[in-house]
Amino acid sequence: MERVGYRAQVAWERRYVRLLIVFDILGCVLAAIIAFFVRFGDHPFQSSWPYILMSGLLPVAWALSMAFGRAYEGRFLGGGSEEFKRVVNAAARITACVAVISYATKLEIARSYILIAFPVATVLSVVGRSGGRGILHHMRRNRRCLHRVLVVGAGESAATLVRLAHRDPTSGWSVVGVCLDRSPGRHSHDLPERSGFDLLGVPIVGTLDSLHTAIQATRATTVAICPQLDSDTLRQVMWALEGSDVDVLVSSALTDVTGPRISIRPVAGLPLLHIEEPELTGGRRVLKALVDRCLALTAVMIFAPLLLGLAIAVRLNSRGPAIFKQTRVGRGGDSFRMYKFRSMYIDAEARLEELRGANERSEGLLFKMRNDPRVTPVGRFLRKWSLDELPQLFNVINGSMSLVGPRPPLPSEVAQYEGDVHRRLMVKPGLTGLWQISGRSDLEWDESIRLDLRYVENWSLAMDFVILWRTLFAVVRREGAY
Structure with missing residues (x-):
C-alpha cells in the first residue's frame, strides 16, 4: 500500500510527458508540411524526395532533441520559463546539426525550407507546451495531478512552505504532512478532540528521527526541506533519504529570488549561492523597451477598428469623454497620465466617499466593489474582458509604461508605501503583470x-x-475582473 500513491504520481507524470511528446511531434509534422508545400507548392512531388524523407524524419529527430535537451524532465514542467528555454535551445541545436551535416555531406537543402520548418516547429512546440500547461493547471485546480509533499523543518519555516503551497494550486503541491525538527508542543492550531497536532491544517506526522516512517505513512513523493536546518542536520536528512524513491527539494531563504539571478559557486568545497543584482539598466532594458514599443505599435494598428468602435460605444452609453485619464506613478516615482476607456459615470469620484463603507478590500488602500453602481453598462462589459485597458498601449508607445510590469499605482497609494514597497517603482509599471495572471481584483494588497x-x-x-x-x-477566464 505504501507504493500506491507513488505509482499513481509516476503514472500521471508519464501521461503528461507523453502528451507533450505528441504535441511536439504534431507541431513538427505541421511545420514540415507547411515548409514542404511552401517550397514545392507548384510541383510538390517532382525531384523532392530528400525533402519528403527529411519531413518524415524531422519529427522523430525533433522529439529526440527535446529529450536530450531535458525538455521532458519533470522538474522543468508545469511552471516557470525554464521549460520554454529548453525547447528553444533544443530547437537551436537540431538546426545547427542539420546545417553542419548538410555542409559536411554536401547535401543541397533549400534554405527556404530550413527557414520555414524550424522556426515554425519551434513556435508550435512552445504553443503546444503552453496548451499542455494550461491543461495541467486546470487539473491541479481540481485537485488532480498533484505531488504529495512532506515538509521537513522548523515550525515557522514549515508554515511558510505550507502557506505558499496553499496560495498557488497550480504549483502542484499537495502538502500531506509536516515533520518537525523536534517534538511539537501545544499551540493554537491544536484541536482538543484530536490526539495529534497540525500546522495550518496539515497534520504533523513526526520528527526527523521518524522521517522514513512519515514518508510511508503519508505516501509522499516529494520531501521539501526548510532552510533553517543546520548543515549537519541537513546532510543527515539527505543521507537518510537516499534510496527512498522521493524527490528532495531544499527551500532557499530567498523565497522571491529565482531564475538566472541564482547560480552555484563552489568555495573551498562548499556550494554557495551567488545572487546577481536585479538588472534595472543596460542592454536588456533597452531591448525590453524596443520590444514593448514595437509590439504595442503593432497591436494599435491591428486593433484600430476595435479601439474606435469601443470609443464610440463608451460615448453613446453615457455622458463624458471616451478616454479616462488618471495620474499614476511610474518608474522612479515620476507621475504620468494613464489612459483607459472610461468605464464609470463622470461623477464617480464625487460618489466615492458615500461608498467607502462597501469597500471589499479589508486593508483599505484600494477600493474594490463587485457591483459598483458607478460603473456603466458598457463599462461592465469592458472590465469583464479587460478591454478598458487597451488605451494603455499608447502609454507603452510613449514610454511611460511597459507591456509587462508592476500594477501602476495611484499617488495616494504611493504616499502610504512603507519600506521595501518602494522597490515597485524601480521599473516601469505594466499593462499586465504577475498580478494580472494571478487573480487581479481578487488579490489582497499584500499579495x-x-x-x-x-x-x-x-x-x-x-x-x-x-x-x-x-x-x-x-482574460478568457475573467477571474478577478470587475
Missing part, C-alpha cells in the same frame, strides 16, 4: 505587492513573454 516585487527581482524577456501568453488565458 499584489509580493507579486510586483517578485517581478522586479526576477524579470527577463522570457518571463515577459510567458506573462503575456498567460494574460490571454486570464
